[in-house]
Amino acid sequence: MNSQEPLLDLDTFEERFIDANRGKPLFLIRYQNIQGMEMEQFLTYLRNEVHSILNLTDVEFCFHMLDADTLLMGISPYSSWRGRDFPNIDSAVGRFHDECANNRVCLFDFGVARTQCNYISDSEEILQELLQASEKNLKDNLTRWSWTYFNRANTYIAGAANEAMIQPTISYDPHRRTFTVKGGEVFVGGGVYQNYRDLIQDIPSDQDLNRIELLILEKLIVACENAPGLLKFNISPQSLIDTFSQPEKVQRLQKLWDTMGLHSKNIRFELVEKPYEEHRFSLKDVCEEFWKCGVSFAADDFGVKSQSHQVVLELGIMIKEFKLDPISFRFKANEDQIKFLDNLAFIDYCKRLADNREAMITAEAVEDFDTLQFLMEHQIYQYQSNIFCGKMPIDQYKAEFSSMSELPESVVKEIVDERGSEMWNDHSSNIFELARNRGQMPRN
Structure with a gap:
């Protein structure tokens, strides 16, 4: 996605993020309660820094505003992630969260969800799974840093081997x-x-x-x-x-x-x-x-x-x-x-x-x-x-x-x-x- 591409409506987000990535692992990052930046500023910041945040170039991403306080970021590989090359998105977003707070850039709450974009389920089912899991992870993160939620099993399911x-x-x-x-x-x-x-x-x-x-x-x-x-x-x-x-x-x-x-x-x-x-x-x-x-x-x-x-x-x-x-x-x-x-x-x-x-x-x-x-x-x-x-x-x-x-x-x-x-x-x-x-x- 181009860094200047506008926010996607829900149907386009679903099509771009889910339907176009069958057979690939998907990550959905939910950002809420953003403080110190306007939402538009935060979105621009994410677009410009996403490759640095994730330490990845083999990645596609897109955004959707779920409501006035919730920004969704969809992440998937261009090709596939194998074995040790499989990124720890949870940890990367956690570090980004800490760096933003420590450097007084902004504050926010986040939740990471992950699933395999399987071939059989409807895109609506997959999105609902991601929305529920990201909301749960966000609530978990408010009380404990559980960035590796469902990590090992998801790595097996999503791995290319x-x-x-x-x-x-x-x-x-x-x-x-x-x-x-x-x-x-x-x-x-x-x-x-x-x-x-x-x-x-x-x-x-x-x-x-x-x-x-x-x-x-x-x-x-x-x-x-x-x-x-x-x-x-x-x-x-x-x-x-x-x-x-x-x-x-x-x-x-x-x-x-x-x-x-x-x-x-x-x-x-x-x-x-x-x-x-x-x-x-x-x-x-x-x-x-x-x-x-x-x-x-x-x-x-x-x-x-x-x-x-x-x-x-x-x-x-x-x-x-x-x-x-x-x-x-x-x-x-x-x-x-x-x-x-x-x-x-x-x-x-x-x-x-x-x-x-x-x-x-x-x-x-x-x-x-x-x-x-x-x-x-x-x-x-x-x-x-x-x-x-x-x-x-x-x-x-x-x-x-x-x-x-x-x-x-x-x-x-x-x-x-x-x-x-x-x-x-x-x-x-x-x-x-x-x-x-x-x-x-x-x-x-």
């Missing part, structure tokens, strides 16, 4: 008697945060977790750019209902994964076991909008809680995968006869449900070859377990996908029998790499 982990899904071909990676489940990790739990612990309690979940989903989709195979993303039913009840938001998300070189048929949402409420919109209605795009759904930890049964019956043919917790198949006949028979009955029930809708069954956390063989004997041919592959960085998955294929069953048995317990406890194991290193499968 492809930070995501994936645990491959392995499929068994009973005719060729080989194992091949077909896709995987995508997780938070591999950078600022090691897992979803650590990230959520950094989110202030007053934040909307549905919005945070949406930002994480977008972050993971962007990290998966051009990734092969069927990619599975966890999402709660409530987040789906609350976020995607408007069909245009489904279309925006589809546009995002199209831009990232991903195909709808290779996107699957795992509906996690969480209670949800349907008021104006139903889960089925929202899922049908995704289904029309080609997206399918998985029932996570099917059978562990009654919620998953409700979801399966509600969504019908849209459920294309049942993910089984080990409690559904781990009991041996010589350990607990009743639980073993219950496992057999439950597996038979799952197979019937899967056959009804041509869905897959995936056994999670298989611990040993005996259990694997039991599952194969009962025609459960898909697995997600450390004895095959632990979580790996998404970029490693992209690079190695084509080589993680056609692993003979005999090799799997030999390696798992020999090193199964070690691999089970190693969350970064890779049986395909082990087999190659031992010369037990062709190098690609």
